Amino acid sequence: MTCSTSPDAARRLDGTLTVRSADGSPCADTDVLVRQVRHDVAFGNIGFDFVGLANGEQGGSRENVFGGADPEAAERLEHLWLDLFNTATLPFYWAGFEPVQGQPDTRRLQAAAAWFRDRGVSVKGHPLVWHTLAPDWLREHPDPEVEEIVRARVRREVTSFAGLVDTWDAINEVVIMPVFANEDRQNAITRLCRRTGRIPTVRLAFEEARAADPTTTLVLNDFNLSTAYECLIEGVLEAGVQVDAIGLQSHMHQGYWGEERTQEVLERFARYGLPLHWTETTLVSGDLMPPEIVDLNDHRVDEWPSTPEGEERQADEIVRHYRTLMSHPAVQAVTYWGITDRGAWLGAPAGLVRADGTPKPAYDALRGLVKGEWWLAPTRLRTDGEGRVPVRGWAGDYAVSAGDRSGSWTLRPDAPLPEVTLA
Amino acid sequence: MTCSTSPDAARRLDGTLTVRSADGSPCADTDVLVRQVRHDVAFGNIGFDFVGLANGEQGGSRENVFGGADPEAAERLEHLWLDLFNTATLPFYWAGFEPVQGQPDTRRLQAAAAWFRDRGVSVKGHPLVWHTLAPDWLREHPDPEVEEIVRARVRREVTSFAGLVDTWDAINEVVIMPVFANEDRQNAITRLCRRTGRIPTVRLAFEEARAADPTTTLVLNDFNLSTAYECLIEGVLEAGVQVDAIGLQSHMHQGYWGEERTQEVLERFARYGLPLHWTETTLVSGDLMPPEIVDLNDHRVDEWPSTPEGEERQADEIVRHYRTLMSHPAVQAVTYWGITDRGAWLGAPAGLVRADGTPKPAYDALRGLVKGEWWLAPTRLRTDGEGRVPVRGWAGDYAVSAGDRSGSWTLRPDAPLPEVTLA
Numbered sequence: 039m040t041c042s043t044s045p046d047a048a049r050r051l052d053g054t055l056t057v058r059s060a061d062g063s064p065c066a067d068t069d070v071l072v073r074q075v076r077h078d079v080a081f082g083n084i085g086f087d088f089v090g091l092a093n094g095e096q097g098g099s100r101e102n103v104f105g106g107a108d109p110e111a112a113e114r115l116e117h118l119w120l121d122l123f124n125t126a127t128l129p130f131y132w133a134g135f136e137p138v139q140g141q142p143d144t145r146r147l148q149a150a151a152a153w154f155r156d157r158g159v160s161v162k163g164h165p166l167v168w169h170t171l172a173p174d175w176l177r178e179h180p181d182p183e184v185e186e187i188v189r190a191r192v193r194r195e196v197t198s199f200a201g202l203v204d205t206w207d208a209i210n211e212v213v214i215m216p217v218f219a220n221e222d223r224q225n226a227i228t229r230l231c232r233r234t235g236r237i238p239t240v241r242l243a244f245e246e247a248r249a250a251d252p253t254t255t256l257v258l259n260d261f262n263l264s265t266a267y268e269c270l271i272e273g274v275l276e277a278g279v280q281v282d283a284i285g286l287q288s289h290m291h292q293g294y295w296g297e298e299r300t301q302e303v304l305e306r307f308a309r310y311g312l313p314l315h316w317t318e319t320t321l322v323s324g325d326l327m328p329p330e331i332v333d334l335n336d337h338r339v340d341e342w343p344s345t346p347e348g349e350e351r352q353a354d355e356i357v358r359h360y361r362t363l364m365s366h367p368a369v370q371a372v373t374y375w376g377i378t379d380r381g382a383w384l385g386a387p388a389g390l391v392r393a394d395g396t397p398k399p400a401y402d403a404l405r406g407l408v409k410g411e412w413w414l415a416p417t418r419l420r421t422d423g424e425g426r427v428p429v430r431g432w433a434g435d436y437a438v439s440a441g442d443r444s445g446s447w448t449l450r451p452d453a454p455l456p457e458v459t460l461a
Numbered sequence: 462m463t464c465s466t467s468p469d470a471a472r473r474l475d476g477t478l479t480v481r482s483a484d485g486s487p488c489a490d491t492d493v494l495v496r497q498v499r500h501d502v503a504f505g506n507i508g509f510d511f512v513g514l515a516n517g518e519q520g521g522s523r524e525n526v527f528g529g530a531d532p533e534a535a536e537r538l539e540h541l542w543l544d545l546f547n548t549a550t551l552p553f554y555w556a557g558f559e560p561v562q563g564q565p566d567t568r569r570l571q572a573a574a575a576w577f578r579d580r581g582v583s584v585k586g587h588p589l590v591w592h593t594l595a596p597d598w599l600r601e602h603p604d605p606e607v608e609e610i611v612r613a614r615v616r617r618e619v620t621s622f623a624g625l626v627d628t629w630d631a632i633n634e635v636v637i638m639p640v641f642a643n644e645d646r647q648n649a650i651t652r653l654c655r656r657t658g659r660i661p662t663v664r665l666a667f668e669e670a671r672a673a674d675p676t677t678t679l680v681l682n683d684f685n686l687s688t689a690y691e692c693l694i695e696g697v698l699e700a701g702v703q704v705d706a707i708g709l710q711s712h713m714h715q716g717y718w719g720e721e722r723t724q725e726v727l728e729r730f731a732r733y734g735l736p737l738h739w740t741e742t743t744l745v746s747g748d749l750m751p752p753e754i755v756d757l758n759d760h761r762v763d764e765w766p767s768t769p770e771g772e773e774r775q776a777d778e779i780v781r782h783y784r785t786l787m788s789h790p791a792v793q794a795v796t797y798w799g800i801t802d803r804g805a806w807l808g809a810p811a812g813l814v815r816a817d818g819t820p821k822p823a824y825d826a827l828r829g830l831v832k833g834e835w836w837l838a839p840t841r842l843r844t845d846g847e848g849r850v851p852v853r854g855w856a857g858d859y860a861v862s863a864g865d866r867s868g869s870w871t872l873r874p875d876a877p878l879p880e881v882t883l884a
Binding site: 214215216217238262266272309333 | 518594640655689691696699732
């Protein structure tokens with residue numbers, strides 16, 4: 039276990055910015071306004087709620103098993119979402135994405151991805167290969183065809199979304215994949231994984247996705263954070279599969295894990311020297327799900343209200359959780375799973391915004407970190423005789439302006455002496 | 462899940478033996494006596510109790526953390542042991558085998574192995590690499606030296622015991638290896654495994670052992686039979702490590718698993734197409750260990766007596782367990798963990814013989830299977846006009862005699878038409 043440190047100690051960079059005029063001369067002894075534009079850390083949330091809005095749909099949004107607000111509600115959520123998050127996870131659940139073989143929902147998802155991109159948001163696709171929500175029609179194909187169809191699906195999605203989606207959950211929940219059973223008839227992905235083995239199935243997903251778009255970031259994602267996932271990761275890496283990030287789900291419907299358990303998970307999975315993506319983080323603002331539930335999907339309740347006490351607890355816990363994650367240098371992305379309680383997965387009050395559209399304390403608390411404590415607000419500084427000004431902030435994109443001239447620059451650990459030319 | 466079958470349906474072979482005279486002519490129309498000499502299935506037990514006896518030691522046997530009778534008691538156990546088992550597991554726990562670096566207990570263990578070999582018993586060495594019972598002195602060496610010392614230990618033991626030990630647990634309990642902690646200071650094997658990864662550590666053990674004796678059978682052994690072990694096995698196989706058998710521990714101090722769980726384990730691990738060795742099987746004939754104990758070593762009691770009810774239960778369960786294992790064609794070896802309660806591991810009444818030297822019902826029940834129901838007792842048969850006689854039995858070594866002439870032959874699935882020449 040490492041000693042605990044603070045997010046700032048782990049992440050704040052000290053740099054020196056040199057500001058130049060268009061002719062290359064330093065802007066000496068000049069008042070400048072410096073401000074942060076974007077975090078390098080991916081602070082994400084699901085973008086499921088905005089697919090309908092981005093497509094100009096009316097009325098109830100199309101069915102999505104993992105929830106989502108209707109387009110009208112989404113419109114009122116847009117500002118809250120965009121003011122806090124910089125990365126959107128979009129749903130590529132195969133059964134919903136291609137309910138009839140050969141008729142994928144490509145255009146609609148492309149519009150949603152472009153909607154986010156146009157608003158400065160990076161898009162992540164989730165997931166390319168997964169046993170749950172494999173389409174029924176896939177089951178009718180014999181094994182060798184299943185493998186070819188899965189490969190073609192991976193290639194098609196990654197190719198169709200090149201330039202729109204820059205990160206993919208290449209494969210989801212492989213630990214359980216070959217033994218998964220939630221239906222009378224085994225789904226075809228489980229069948230494939232059982233026949234060929236976990237590692238060949240992982241390789242299939244990563245190799246096809248990589249070949250289709252070598253620039254994309256490919257994540258191995260799981261909810262099983264036990265020793266089994268360690269063994270899987272070690273096998274996958276030893277087999278030479280190039281994994282860009284390890285995805286760790288942390289749905290906490292059954293209660294906040296606490297700092298100690300979270301740090302223990304961080305330490306165990308940071309060992310592989312890969313970036314860690316906390317891909318699915320949930321904290322409820324109401325009753326906790328009973329601890330005896332193993333598969334979260336098995337918990338069905340008629341009503342699961344957000345409560346004032348629950349909302350205070352959620353706000354406290356989200357701050358503690360994000361502080362713990364940001365204190366570890368391996369964490370590159372944290373995706374919260376849900377913006378609103380409206381249509382939320384399992385009906386859980388897991389959103390940061392109430393069903394009526396008002397932000398919960400957790401929203402304000404998280405914003406206070408991401409766009410407050412960890413963010414460089416517009417700051418007036420004066421350059422020295424050589425146009426230099428000291429800057430302190432988290433890795434990311436920044437702007438500087440002097441009068442009506444301005445420029446963009448970036449702060450990175452490997453480039454602490456940025457320069458910018460005002461135009 | 463496969464349909465359950467019987468051990469006989471899974472294993473009994475129908476063959477035709479041709480008996481010839483020394484001149485090659487068939488022994489036609491002759492009365493012959495056919496009998497089984499040995500099972501191909503390894504019915505094993507630990508041989509820890511006999512190390513002192515084999516070395517002519519007097520008084521209390523030298524310390525062995527996993528128990529063992531003194532030489533005098535062992536002498537009275539010898540017949541019971543040899544009448545039932547054909548494979549002995551000998552202890553190569555490093556801390557005990559080489560308490561002072563450079564002074565291994567080679568000669569004493571060679572004598573023990575030879576003692577068994579001379580009595581027709583195959584010997585298995587346990588284990589070559591394991592974090593528990595790594596020697597304290599190993600911890601003082603820096604990492605690169607530790608790796609070299611471990612490699613040298615594997616080579617040395619396998620080389621020194623070539624011709625005496627034909628099966629090794631090449632590495633033990635790798636699932637927990639990099640995170641194992643039972644001491645203030647991390648043992649050096651855990652340190653090595655944590656630094657290099659599980660699969661490179663497995664590879665190290667298998668490659669060194671294989672190079673030292675290409676004829677030996679190398680087992681990957683674990684008590685963790687969860688999904689984690691599946692993931693480890695898949696990674697090891699995918700990495701190209703040649704594993705000869707998958708070792709499955711089944712210490713049942715906390716109660717018999719039952720047929721269903723045992724079959725489930727068999728199915729999950731038979732999937733890899735490798736022989737399964739049930740390496741450490743225990744059933745107690747007294748109180749069960751409470752279910753909340755996670756590490757069996759944590760359960761310390763002053764007295765743990767064998768009881769009449771416990772002995773009946775143990776006898777019933779050992780029959781059910783061995784029947785379940787023998788019904789699955791992948792099972793190649795079953796080692797029971799303990800012959801006597803005298804000095805047994807954890808003080809548990811896990812032996813098949815009471816501390817006073819009398820056999821428990823479980824001994825008789827197991828013998829009734831291995832040397833009764835599953836064994837071809839001496840049987841008088843008459844050859845036909847071409848010297849042929851039908852034979853039915855489990856794979857193994859057999860003898861045939863006619864008058865004062867006799868011969869040996871083997872029955873194997875791939876050789877159902879054995880021939881024997883009487884001499």
